Amino acid sequence: MRIVGTVAADATYLEAIRAALGDELEADPRLVLLGEDIGVLGGAFRVTAGLLERFGEERVIDTPIAEAALVGAGIGMAVRGLRPVVELQFADFISCAYDQLVTEAAKLHYRFGIAVPMVVRCPSGGGLGAGPFHSQNPEGVFAHIPGLKVVCPGTVQDAYDLLRASVADPNPVLFFEHKALYRSLRSDLLRRPAGEPLGRAAVRRPGSALTIVTYGGMLPRCLEVAERVSGAGDQLEVLDLRTLVPLDMEAVKASVAKTGRVVIVHEDTLSSGLGAEIAARLSAESFFDLDAPVSRVAAPDAPAPAAAPLEEAYIPSVERIEEAVWQTLRA
DSSP: OEEETTEEEEEEHHHHHHHHHHHHHHHOTTEEEEETTOSSSOOTTSTTTTHHHHHOTTTEEEOOSOHHHHHHHHHHHHHTTOEEEEEOSSGGGGGGGHHIIIIIITTHHHHHOOOOOOEEEEEEOOSSSOOTTSOOOTHHHHHTSTTOEEEOOOSHHHHHHHHHHHHHOSSOEEEEEEGGGTTTOEEEEEOOOOOSOSOOOEEEEOOSSEEEEEOGGGHHHHHHHHHHHHTTTOOEEEEEOOEEETTOHHHHHHHHHHHSOEEEEEEEESTTSHHHHHHHHHHHHSGGGOSSOOEEEEEOSSOOOSSHHHHHHHSOOHHHHHHHHHHHHHO
16 A cells, blocks of 8 residues: 555555554544454454554553453443444454443443444454354344444445544444455545445446345445446446445435346345345335345355355355346346
8 A cells, every 4th residue: 555645545445444543543542442462463364553553552452352341341431431443353253242232332322321432343254264153244133233333344445434434423333344355455545534424325336227235245246247247238236335224225215216126135144134124125115116026145044164165155156146136137
């Protein structure tokens, strides 16, 4: 990554997250990072590498391997006036802190009217052969919990912008970073303060024949499908949700009203995933705009396998997404 003024040229998704953390640490002395091995080691994926040297051990804090304790400490810091950003080594281990997040962080504003300005960074998703305990996508579980915001960036710029917006938000935010995107995505990055609030979807590719609704790690694959199918004459629209809570359902309905057909794609498992919620709302609120049944593409209801051929079959592939698109177009 090469810095030219406010632009970082050829930045990776990982570097965008590191840049957002560094810029927030510089801008706000209340910001504190805490997590397992985030200081000396620079994090399990080296996202925080160099921040300890820049900002010191009082602001970049290595913690024991105790997710419940570090999330609980983050909640305490937040209600006492700091703005903590907690890193989990893998999103899978968020289950250890479920009580702290669901019973405490999500309820404090409702019960006492106090803000809980904390972010929990969750490296999620498969594609690295890491097996069932290091490849999960638990974002749908927490999208069901009132009081928590859920963010899933799928571009380099969004990894930066949405993290800064999450830090600025007065609510607890779960920030799901897809591990397979860390070093595979590159683009120029505009470094700027938090602007628009969370909860706005983005049309990544306009079209009129069918809408693909997606987020996070599936966005690059959906854009590839749109390019392939559009080459055959059917112009697909790709809508990136960006945040699951707040959910920009108005953008989804506006796109479906234009195209009449929709395929919802996510890496999370099929049953009770976010695609089910969107499909249910479309059936209730956009029934007369639909020219075909809503289609969903997701992982099967099973743990993520470690073996590469099995994981390849497990995660929604470009081929599976394209097949669902053609079936929906012909319905």
